[in-house]
Amino acid sequence: MKTGTLILALLLILAPLGADDIKILNDYIAAWNSHSAAAVAGTYSANARYEDVPFGIVVTGSAGIEQLAQGFFGAIENLQLRVVDSSLKGGQGTIEYVFGGRDLVGLVAGAGQCFAFRGVIVLETTGNKITRSTDYYDRALAQASAYPPPCRNLLVP
Numbered sequence: 001m002k003t004g005t006l007i008l009a010l011l012l013i014l015a016p017l018g019a020d021d022i023k024i025l026n027d028y029i030a031a032w033n034s035h036s037a038a039a040v041a042g043t044y045s046a047n048a049r050y051e052d053v054p055f056g057i058v059v060t061g062s063a064g065i066e067q068l069a070q071g072f073f074g075a076i077e078n079l080q081l082r083v084v085d086s087s088l089k090g091g092q093g094t095i096e097y098v099f100g101g102r103d104l105v106g107l108v109a110g111a112g113q114c115f116a117f118r119g120v121i122v123l124e125t126t127g128n129k130i131t132r133s134t135d136y137y138d139r140a141l142a143q144a145s146a147y148p149p150p151c152r153n154l155l156v157p
Contacts (some may be wrong), residue, residue: 021088024125025095032081033155035073041066045129054139077102080154088123095121099137100145100154108139109146116154117142 024043031039041062044050050059050068059068073079079101086095100116109115119137123130 021093021125024123024128024130025083025086025088025093028095028123028130029081029083029097032069032079035079037066037069037073040069043130044133045126045131048130049132051132051134053134053136054142075103075105075107077104078151082154084118088125091125093123093125095123097121098154100151102149102151103146108142110143112149113146114149114151115142115145115147116152117145 028040028043031043044062044065046062047060048062048065050065051057057068059065080099082098084096084098087093096118097120098116098118100114102114103109103111105111117137119135122134122136124132
């Protein structure tokens with residue numbers, strides 16, 4: 001392999017996120033933190049697929065994703081998603097995050113309990129929309145992260 005080709009390959013691999021990639025990631029996180037199910041659905045393509053592996057939930061289409069997000073917002077008071085690290089390039093990427101809030105219905109940590117846990121989302125995108133997202137985290141660790149109110153502000157690292 002010629003030196004010039006090797007350098008070009010390394011630059012492509014190590015290049016920072018493009019403006020569109022950063023926008024997709026920022027829009028996704030901002031949508032969840034806005035508590036707007038329509039905003040969350042708006043980051044996905046019309047025929048997107050959302051999967052929450054620990055809960056075994058698979059939803060397709062932006063309308064289904066909006067309904068799912070609305071369910072999360074109804075079950076988790078002050079839902080917060082903070083990015084730990086992220087990468088998106090060539091339509092594929094990941095978001096490592098801290099997710100938390102106050103569980104109102106016992107979905108994650110027990111009714112009335114605050115929680116905060118880490119996870120990762122694997123993304124596929126086309127254009128400026130998410131076409132597939134798969135969420136991975138440990139439910140047992142999520143439940144173990146429960147603590148009584150007041151809840152911490154996760155958006156302040």
